[in-house]
Amino acid sequence: MSRLRAVGWLLAKDLxxxxxxxxxxxxxxxxPILIAVLIGFALSRGPEKPRVAFVNEIPTEEQASVGGTEFDKAETRAELCGRIECIDAADREEAQRMVADGEVLAALILPADFLERLNSLAGLDPQQPTVEVLVNEEDPVKGQLVDDRIRALITEANLILSQAVSEQAGSYLDLIVDGGSFSVPFLGIGDLEILGLRRSAQILSEIRDSLPASSRLEGLDQVIRFAELARENLKFALPLLGAIAEPIAVDKQVVSGETPSLDAFAIAVAATVTLMFVTVxxxxxxxxxxxxxxxxxxxxxxxVSPGLLLAEKLALGIAVSVAVTALMLAGLSAFVAIEWDRLAVIALAIVAGGAGFAAFGAALGGLARDVRASSLLAFMVALPVAFLSLIPSGTVEPGLYTAVEVLRVAFPFAPSLEVMSAGLEGAGSIWPPLLNLAAIVLIYAGLARFGMRRFA
Amino acid sequence: MASARDQAPGALSAAAEGEVVIEARSLRKRFGNREALRDVSFEARAGELLAIIGPNGAGKTTLLSILAGIRSPDEGTLSRTREEIGWVPQQAALYRKLTVEENLRLFARLEAVADVESTVAEMLEQTGLADRRGDQVGTLSGGNQQRVNIAIGLLARPAVLLLDEPSSGLDPRQRERLWQFVLALSDAGTSVIFSTHYIQEAERYGDRLLVLADGERVFDGTPSDLHAAVPDSRSDDFESAFVRFLRERGH
Structure with a gap:
């Protein structure tokens, strides 16, 4: 009897x-359909914005201006509410209640003197404006999310403001160097003519030229030299102020790892998790x-020899892997673009991942006495391994990450995720994880065969 | 329903009645320090019902598993290969979610039976389960499940059929129906070797008894011969006589 036919009959029986x-x-x-729809919605809708209560205590007639830069309040609010979902609160008490009740993640309060202090930043008596944030930290994850979002917003606002302040400071320097008119309305000072260093040096030079040669000119020469030196050096202050406004600029260069796009990675994770649960x-x-x-x-x-029965189980796992993942990808294609011209590589990735998980499942099945025990064992082993395999390098202690690396190599989740990423978008070489999966199939199939000795 | 003997189908094997169809010579099996079988020899003839009985740990299951080819003897020979012997395990080895017909068809295909469909039809007829061919095995009674279990052992038309405690776990009515079925097989020429814990069953249905104790063959003969071998046991029932037989031989 043909072995292949026997495998076919057993496969038909299992189906x-x-x-x-x-x-x-x-x-x-x-x-798979559920996973596809959930991932699809998540990818197509983008991350949900945190709900934040917004209390504006600033008098409506006040305008925001730093130096010469006018800030449109409506635009600023739109910018802010583009990052978070702003829920207007009538006053501080209502905002506090909303935070306490969990209606919103946090409350952002702009105090009445906020604009006044903001406007003072570019003046001669700067006062630091303060934004009040009320948070509910009953959930540490939620607390961290709010912290991160608000800190990012404030950092961005600080950057814009410091640039405006720097520009204003730069205009003062220009005034000192080149001269011009200057006014301080809130001190009741009208237009003041500032001579400037350049003009001062010119005047002094003209005066010096008109003085008799017998005059003591050393002191005047010193003043002229100082004015010229100060003018030349103050030119360098402008770029320096720009650097202070944004002291650190980011120049990102990828030195290792061809990272897949976030969409492709999310699809790969979804496909691998589906493969893992279904196949194992x-x-x-x-x-x-x-x-x-x-x-x-x-x-x-x-x-049927035990080896042939094992081969049939692996074939069953691969067949169902292909069907389920194809179903999931087809569902996902309604939400995101999948590069179907890479179908051959995607199919190879699914088959390889399916084989890895099938061998892993067979090893667990070989250990278990019955179906319930095998299912429990599969959940107990597969779930933590999957979570641990997703830990990125540099986020845990080196010793712990070495253990994670061993898990990644020893279990099929991480190499399956890598082949899937490579299959979906060509991120990274497909060969190292494929070889890893081949070794995993051999080792776990060997363990399964060993476990089957207890079946008879 | 008519008795199984009344419905006896055509002979499953080509062996002529009375012909020796299996012969075991000097079988020995050791598990670590324990000798499970010690120099056990016997033979069975076509159409014969040979009961293997004995106390727990006597070596009945070991002997059957060697005859079935699941274990290899350390010493000794068998006249038949594994493929020529049908084996029916004690617990039904069936897929409960498959129907009676699907189970028979699957194993017939794996046995490489020449004409799968007619063999399946014949087995359905023989088991009296033709009208339940489409029922999932899990929905059948224990007795009917055991019939299907036995039918699968018969698919390759073996000359010898091994039954490992076939009536274990069945109620008296199911046991009776099962034995009608087995007797019909025997009538059709199949040599049936069965192990059992029910001594009355061995007396009632066994043409011959093979008594094992501590891995040794202590008796090989008819139930009447065993009765006769125990002095003054004529008034005892068979089970009492059997117990006395063992006790007198130090078991």
């Missing part, structure tokens, strides 16, 4: 058993079922 288990079949269909649970359960139904001794008694 029929699947069909007879409505819950499992429904899960196999619903799960299915193969582990299917192999454990042979033991639970007492069928293994009958099969292994000359009808």
């Amino acid at each position: 029929r058993l699947l069909r007879r288990s409505p819950l499992v079949t429904a899960l196999l269909i619903v799960y 649970l299915l193969v582990a359960g299917s192999l454990a079922l042979e033991r639970e139904e007492n069928a293994f001794p009958r099969l292994a008694r000359g009808l």
Whole structure:
């Protein structure tokens, strides 16, 4: 009897058993569609903006101006509310209640003197404006999110303001160097003519030229030299002020790793998680079922060798992997663009990932006595491994990350994610993770075969 | 329903009645320091029902697993290969979510039976489950599941059929129906070797008894011969006589 035909009959039997288990079949269909829809919505809608209560205590007639830069209040508010969802609160008390009740993540309060202090920044008596933030930190993750968002907003606002202040300071320097008119309206000072260093030096030079040669000119020469030196050096102050406004500029260069786009990475994660759950649970359960139904001794008694039965289970896992992932990608394509011209590489990635997870599932199925135990074991092992595999380098202690690296290499999740990313968008070389998966298939299939010795 | 003997189908094997169809010689099996089988020899003839009985740990399951080809003997020979012997495990080795017909068809294909459909139809007829062919095995009674279990062991038309405690876990009515089915197989020429804990069952259905104790063959003969081998046991029932037989031999 052809071995291939035997595998085919066993495969048909397993698919029929699947069909007879409505819950499992429904899960196999619903799960990938659900994941596809959730990921699709997440990708197409972008991240949700945190809801923040907004209290504006600034008198409506006040205008925001720093130096010569006028800030349109409506535009500024629109800019702010583009980053967060602003929920208007009538007053501080209402904002406080909204935060306490969890209606909003935080409240942002612009005090009455905010603009006055803001306007003073470019004046001679600067006062630092303060924004009040009320937060509810009952949930540390939520607290961190609010902190990050508001800190980012304030940092950006500070940058814009410091640039405006620097520009104003630069205009003062120009005035000192080149001269011109200057007024301080709030001190009641009208237009003042400032002579400037350049003009001062010229006047002094003209005076010096008109004085008799017998006059003591050394002191005058010193003043003229100082005025020229000061003028020349103050020219360098302008770029220096610009540097203070934005002391650190970012120049990002990727030195290693071809990073996939966020969309492709999210799809790859979704596909890999789906592959993992469906394939590991299915193969582990299917192999454990042979033991639970007492069928293994009958099969292994000359009808089908244990190795062939294992091959059939791997084939089942791969077949279902391809079907489920294809279903998921088809669902996702309604939301995001999938590069279908890369279909061959995507298929290779799915088959390779499916084989890795199928071998892993077979090893778990070989350990378990029945289907329930195999499912429990699959969840207990696969879920933490998947989470740990997603830890990026540099975010945990080096020693811990070494352990994570071992997990990444020893379990199929990380290499499957890498082949999937490579398949979907060509991020990174597909060969190293493929080789990793090949080794994983061999090792776990060997473990499964060893475990099957206990079946008879 | 008519008895299984009344419905006896055509002979499953080509062996002529009375012909020796399996012969085991000097079988030995050791598990670590324990000798599970010690120099056990026997033979079975076509159409014969051979009961293997004995106390727990006597070596019944070990002997059956060697005959089935699941284990290899450390020493000794068998006249038949694994492929020529049908084996029916104690617990039904069936896929409960598949129907009776699907189970039979799957194993018939794996057994490389020449005409799968007619063999399946024949087995359905033989088990009396033709009208339940479309039922999932999990919905059948224990007795009917055991019938399907046995039918699968018969798919390759073996000359010898091994039944490992076939009536275990069945109620008396199911047991009776099962034995009608087995007797019909025997009538059709299949040599049936079965192990059992029910001594009355061995007496009632076994043409011959093979008694094992501590891995040794202590008796090989008919139930009447065993009765006769125990002095003054004529008034005892068979089980009491069997217990006395073992006790007198130090088991």
